[in-house]
Amino acid sequence: MIGVDLRALTQPVGIIRIMAAILTCMSFSLVATVGYVSSPYWAWCMFTWCFCFFFTLVILILEFTTVNTKLPFAWEDFTSAFAMLASLMCLSASIIYPVFFTCKICHRQIGASVVSWVCFGIYAGEVALTRLRPSGQNSGFLSSLPGIMKMLEAFFACLIFTSLEKSQFTGSPELQWCVAVYCLCFIFAILIILLSTGQLTSFFPFPFDKLVIVYNILAAVMYMTAMVIWPLYSFRGNKRPSVCGALCYWDKLVVVTFMAIINTIVYTVDTAYSIYLVFCISSQLAAAHQN
Known part of the structure; x- marks a missing residue:
């Protein structure tokens, strides 16, 4: 009532x-x-x-x-x-x-x-x-560390999307790959948050925490490639214009690069901590329970 x-x-x-x-x-x-x-x-x-x-x-x-x-x-x-x-x-x-x-x-x-x-x-x-x-x-x-890192991953991806413009990556397969990485990782991070918050992970026919580890490893590797490819191809032969205001497109490229680096670090830490939780903490708890 x-x-x-x-x-x-x-x-x-x-x-x-x-x-x-x-x-x-x-x-x-x-x-x-x-x-x-x-x-x-x-x-x-x-x-x-x-x-x-x-x-x-x-x-x-x-x-x-x-x-x-x-x-x-x-x-x-x-x-x-x-x-x-x-x-x-x-x-x-x-x-x-x-x-x-x-x-x-x-x-x-x-x-x-x-x-x-x-x-x-x-x-x-x-x-x-x-x-x-x-x-x-x-x-x-x-409220757990994995959940906080998932929110950070989605948050930094939103900042990347804010700075992206279609003209930045049109006609460049390498930069389009980077955009695909940002989008895919953002979508899966949101899905993991929703499934975990809604307590729907128990309906999976396989361990959800191990699936998340596989995703985190793939996301970290994909972000590492984007972290290298984006500045390499977006700044090659593209110097900062002499007249570049506060909303200059070149500065937005820098923002995307910086946020991609930060998100790569977050995904790497998330991957390491997830592996630690599943394979170290869980095994220790199982051994303690048997004793």
Whole structure:
């Protein structure tokens, strides 16, 4: 039966979420009053603030009405993961927006940037509260290290997509391979997150954790090839133009290269940790159980 829980709004985490909803609303409202800018970076920043505002508001409503107790997944795991994702997204928007869209006399843009930084601090505070509260550690997939790395892989892929333009890889099979790597790995990372969060992995006729290890190895190798091929073919004979503004296509190539390197590192660490969990920790637990 659905009721009302005032503690969802009055406890420290609830107050932080209310502040986050207000501040993210302020950010996208300030930017909206300035006007639309035809740029994927502008769209990413607006999406970030709207996304964070919407889901923070949904979380507040579901906890206030106690509907969250009826949901078929680990609620604390979901809210903790969302806070981590929102802090990452707000951090990226807080860096991207002032770099590309503010100036010394752009008061509303400066205000939106400052508020966005405060949003990042608020969400980081929520992460600290949800991860360090005395009720115990979260045991869900999204709050575990493999789940966090899967979210990071998807997040960095989104930043890559934000910087990609069709003209960058059209006519080049090598660069098209890199784009295919970014897309395929992103899709499978999202699938793994959804299957693990929805507790659907038990329906597989084979061990899902070993399947994830195989995927992680393939993804890490594919990203390594993209990390080498993308800068090799995108910058070959392509020097930075003498007149290159803040939204220069050449700078976007650099962003894609940098994010591909970071994601390669994340996939490599994810692969190593997955192998360690399955073949070392699991075998140790099995031996201890037999004894």
